[in-house]
Amino acid sequence: MEPIETVSVDYVVVGAGVAGLRAAIALAMAAGNRDQPRIWVLAKDSLAESNTRYAQGGIAAALSDEDTVYFHLQDTLQAGAGLSDPEMARILVEEGVQRVEELIEWGAAFDRTGGRLVFAIEGAHSRRRVLHAGGDATGQEIVRVLMQKAQSLPAIEFHEYAFTMDLTVTDDGRCGGLLALMGPGPPRLVHVCCRGVVLATGGSGRIFRYTTNPPFATADGLGLAFRADLPFQDMEFFQFHPTALHVPGAPHFLLTEALRGEGAWVVNADGERFLFRYDPRGELAPRDVVARAMFLEIQRTGAPVFLDTSPLGESFARERFPRVTQVCAQFGLTLGRDRIPVIPAAHYYMGGIRTDAWGRTALPGLYAAGEVACNGVHGANRLASNSLLDGLVFGARAGQALWEDTQDVPVPKHVPLPAPYRKPSPTALPSEPPPFPDLAWEQCGLIRTEAGLKTALARLSEWLRTWPYPVPVRWAMEALNAMQTLSLLAGFAYLRQESRGAHYRADFPTERPEWRRHQAFRPSDIGYSVLGVGC
Numbered sequence: 143m144e145p146i147e148t149v150s151v152d153y154v155v156v157g158a159g160v161a162g163l164r165a166a167i168a169l170a171m172a173a174g175n176r177d178q179p180r181i182w183v184l185a186k187d188s189l190a191e192s193n194t195r196y197a198q199g200g201i202a203a204a205l206s207d208e209d210t211v212y213f214h215l216q217d218t219l220q221a222g223a224g225l226s227d228p229e230m231a232r233i234l235v236e237e238g239v240q241r242v243e244e245l246i247e248w249g250a251a252f253d254r255t256g257g258r259l260v261f262a263i264e265g266a267h268s269r270r271r272v273l274h275a276g277g278d279a280t281g282q283e284i285v286r287v288l289m290q291k292a293q294s295l296p297a298i299e300f301h302e303y304a305f306t307m308d309l310t311v312t313d314d315g316r317c318g319g320l321l322a323l324m325g326p327g328p329p330r331l332v333h334v335c336c337r338g339v340v341l342a343t344g345g346s347g348r349i350f351r352y353t354t355n356p357p358f359a360t361a362d363g364l365g366l367a368f369r370a371d372l373p374f375q376d377m378e379f380f381q382f383h384p385t386a387l388h389v390p391g392a393p394h395f396l397l398t399e400a401l402r403g404e405g406a407w408v409v410n411a412d413g414e415r416f417l418f419r420y421d422p423r424g425e426l427a428p429r430d431v432v433a434r435a436m437f438l439e440i441q442r443t444g445a446p447v448f449l450d451t452s453p454l455g456e457s458f459a460r461e462r463f464p465r466v467t468q469v470c471a472q473f474g475l476t477l478g479r480d481r482i483p484v485i486p487a488a489h490y491y492m493g494g495i496r497t498d499a500w501g502r503t504a505l506p507g508l509y510a511a512g513e514v515a516c517n518g519v520h521g522a523n524r525l526a527s528n529s530l531l532d533g534l535v536f537g538a539r540a541g542q543a544l545w546e547d548t549q550d551v552p553v554p555k556h557v558p559l560p561a562p563y564r565k566p567s568p569t570a571l572p573s574e575p576p577p578f579p580d581l582a583w584e585q586c587g588l589i590r591t592e593a594g595l596k597t598a599l600a601r602l603s604e605w606l607r608t609w610p611y612p613v614p615v616r617w618a619m620e621a622l623n624a625m626q627t628l629s630l631l632a633g634f635a636y637l638r639q640e641s642r643g644a645h646y647r648a649d650f651p652t653e654r655p656e657w658r659r660h661q662a663f664r665p666s667d668i669g670y671s672v673l674g675v676g677c
């Protein structure tokens with residue numbers, strides 16, 4: 143490995159999606175002009191890319207005349223299948239209203255008619271409360287506004303193509319910074335020392351064969367937290383979005399839940415609206431219910447299932463869902479007229495690095511927010527359109543808390559490198575990663591069994607034993623992050639002997655009252671007994 147360069151700044155935020163940007167803004171605003179700190183925001187890819195950018199349907203907030211935060215809270219708790227933490231959910235829906243109003247003040251152009259905000263309905267919402275922008279480009283608009291705000295704050299410096307490999311820890315046990323491969327161009331391995339870090343690395347969908355997430359959603363924050371042996375929570379709960387485009391040669395592009403909210407139907411190859419056989423709420427049942435019903439119907443019939451968009455009509459579909467219309471057209475499909483072939487696909491991780499209500503992790507100086515974090519707000523299944531809200535609310539809280547907790551902490555002068563970096567042993571890099579996305583899909587997906595999870599754990603253990611580490615090559619570290627995260631998913635899922643929310647065990651097909659509790663472990667708590675995988 144090349145010699146490691148060292149840089150000192152005050153803070154680092156890893157990730158430039160909704161949670162990372164909002165955390166950086168809160169941190170810079172809390173510090174104010176007097177104590178202007180140096181805040182680095184690291185984006186793994188170009189600044190234009192983040193999981194947030196791909197969010198279509200919208201952001202839920204109790205802002206309409208027919209809604210209240212109480213109704214939003216009830217829907218959030220109900221969707222969470224008994225595991226959504228009531229205090230975290232209360233914070234989400236109450237502060238969510240302020241955070242969205244603030245976003246509007248900063249210039250977010252949510253869709254309106256006659257000057258009034260338009261609210262959509264999605265699965266498991268009892269009221270119309272989902273704001274959207276550009277029809278189906280809500281994430282893009284939110285990133286635009288947050289980026290503009292962050293760029294107006296002189297404390298914040300952006301670094302693109304900066305891939306975080308690992309955290310570093312001071313001799314007295316604080317997070318002392320991180321090691322990042324800094325681009326663009328040939329990447330340099332840089333040790334960034336600082337007073338505190340916010341991890342907001344986003345999604346993990348690329349663990350699975352089929353996912354709505356972009357190629358860079360490879361569980362990076364979870365992987366580096368695994369190697370730091372931090373506590374994780376709810377890692378068995380991975381949400382599958384019911385409707386991803388499923389056409390040979392096409393990416394599994396998200397077909398927003400709002401399509402069903404506006405009237406599109408899910409049908410089998412005979413044209414039957416079969417969801418009512420599984421749940422009386424049909425297309426508007428919670429996401430886990432709809433996704434599992436579709437998966438079972440595909441298994442039962444051996445034929446594909448479809449989103450019948452004809453109830454929308456072509457002109458409404460074009461106007462309301464311009465981006466989906468355009469993508470479908472690329473594959474010869476007309477939104478508002480055709481039946482679109484769909485499949486449930488990995489979409490959102492409810493589990494993550496365990497945090498408190500302010501994003502604090504078990505490692506002093508390290509905070510986490512957004513999809514990489516878990517404070518229990520979403521329980522076993524996230525309510526549609528609560529994820530952007532989560533990033534805004536808990537991102538802001540993490541930035542604020544980081545400032546309050548560390549304003550008197552000096553930037554550490556000496557931070558040791560993790561042991562494997564001190565004497566890296568040269569290992570040949572395999573030509574490609576093991577087929578973990580297939581393993582994840584087949585054994586750890588919508589329907590799980592003890593035997594399947596054991597198979598997954600055994601294969602992961604074998605693959606991880608020989609996978610090179612540390613290696614300053616992004617794709618190799620991404621594969622490591624994904625496999626370590628998947629080993630946690632499989633281990634947590636193996637231990638939970640019931641079905642609840644997004645976690646379905648064919649060998650324990652019902653909810654069991656004694657399991658109405660969260661699981662939280664450090665990798666080392668279960669890593670070498672249940673998981674059989676280390677690094």
Ligand code: SIN
Nearest residue numbers: 198199398399526527
């Ligand atoms: C969608 O538009 O269906 C995705 C929004 C979400 O994941 O909540």
